[in-house]
Amino acid sequence: MVKNAPSPRKAAVAPSSRKRPTPLTERRSNAGDASAERLSPNTTWQRRHLLDLDDFSAAEIAVVLDTADAMKEVLARDVPRVPALRGKTIVTLFYEASTRTRASFELAGKVLGADVINVSVAGSSVQKGEALLDTIRTIQAIGADVCILRHHSSGAPYLAARESTFRVINAGDGGHAHPTQALLDAYTLRSKLGDLRGRKIVIVGDIAHSRVARSNMWSLTTLGAEVVLCGPPTLLPAGLNGAAPDAEERDLPPVRVEHDLDVAIEGADAVMALRLQRERQSGGLLPSLREYARLYQVNAERMAMAKPGALVLHPGPINEGVEISTEVAHGSRSVVEEQVANGVAVRMAVLYLLLRGEQP
Structure with a gap:
């Protein structure tokens, strides 16, 4: 893991x-x-x-x-x-x-x-x-x-x-790892944004347990994007704080870490939400799904802080109303169906x- x-x-x-x-x-x-x-x-x-x-x-x-x-x-x-x-x-x-x-x-x-x-x-x-x-x-x-x-x-x-x-x-x-998911995510982003160098991509959610997140960290940083990880401390890779100084030791690329989604999402070119596994709540890693949604849900209010036209991605399946609001999941910024097709x-x-x- x-x-x-x-x-x-x-x-x-x-x-x-x-x-x-x-x-x-x-x-x-x-x-x-x-x-x-x-x-x-x-x-x-x-x-x-x-x-x-x-x-x-x-x-x-x-x-x-x-x-x-x-x-x-x-x-x-x-x-x-x-x-x-x-x-x-x-x-x-x-x-x-x-x-x-x-x-x-x-x-x-x-x-x-x-x-x-x-x-x-x-x-x-x-x-x-x-x-x-x-x-x-x-x-x-x-x-x-x-x-x-x-x-x-x-x-x-x-x-x-x-x-x-x-x-x-x-x-x-x-x-x-899940390399083909990361490749199709990069393909979707490149088809919409062009060259990914200097693009700010925020990954939010249960990153510590996500093979999708890890593969995307490698592909996106290699292509020159700025990757920002966001989530509660209990769902981030152990020891990664601030500029993630020990990332190499933990077999991760250089990334930025933010615990406040409102800060992380500011000026983002794309936001990738990860599926929240409900067993994390029963395992004591989350106080409640409602509290998680309050702090980390990708919704219209938060997307207004990103760049105009910023994209929303999700590897699926989506827990609508938890990691992404229904409005955003099916809105004009969402490229979730394009990810599947790509x-x-x-x-x-x-x-x-x-x-x-x-x-x-």
Whole structure:
């Protein structure tokens, strides 16, 4: 989890020393503008897996987003089907419930012409006690080219990648990472705001337990955005205060922390609210949902403090009236439905790059 657990990458497949990519904001003098970096002939896709975004460069993220642009054109056709991945087999293996992620990956694979097999954990040998590693070996034996894995344990996709020959996409592992959600969020923001360098993005809610928040911290700071975390102290990563001086030690990028949403949201270009898990109240981390909504709900009054036209994002599902007011959730600033739609194009891009190893 974000709160205390070490990075699964370090525990599973990491080299003994890891150098972080320099955020785009720190490379301005050398890299030129963002478009020049995106079009650099030196930027090639060399990854076999998508496990996390903590070591991605701005150029690599841009390759995914640019490829998603091409995939969005495919989706806009009268018959949105191409044979790009014909003959490839994709297996989705979800140990946790999912609607958006699983459905969009399935559609992404089918649009690209792949065969998609959904393994239902409830009806599989997992219910009989089969270990993850044995399930992975079974998936390899049937000839899968890629496995899209969601698991309640942080680091599970790293184990799958290490112990198999197929490609692995992390669809969410514990409280650690959800890279494709962060990529589709970045894609949505870029499509609306353009270059994200210098843009102020506020993430508010249960950040300590959110894999979405952690992946977004990495992708957005790498693309040059200013990321501000906001929430009650009990729902923020332990030890992060002020300018988050120990962020590197906790496997997090440099971010700003505010406990007052009215302060955090001032001048924001976008606000991302996170789903509040109701068990946090019973666990003593919150006094009440009503008190949380009073202090941290993204509503029209607070959005008036952000920049004109500031965007509202949410990874879903939304607890309307808690983390976001109904008015804002369905208002003109909300891009929640666009996030869902963009998820298909972004996941098509990821599948294409992993299985073809090139941009279209």
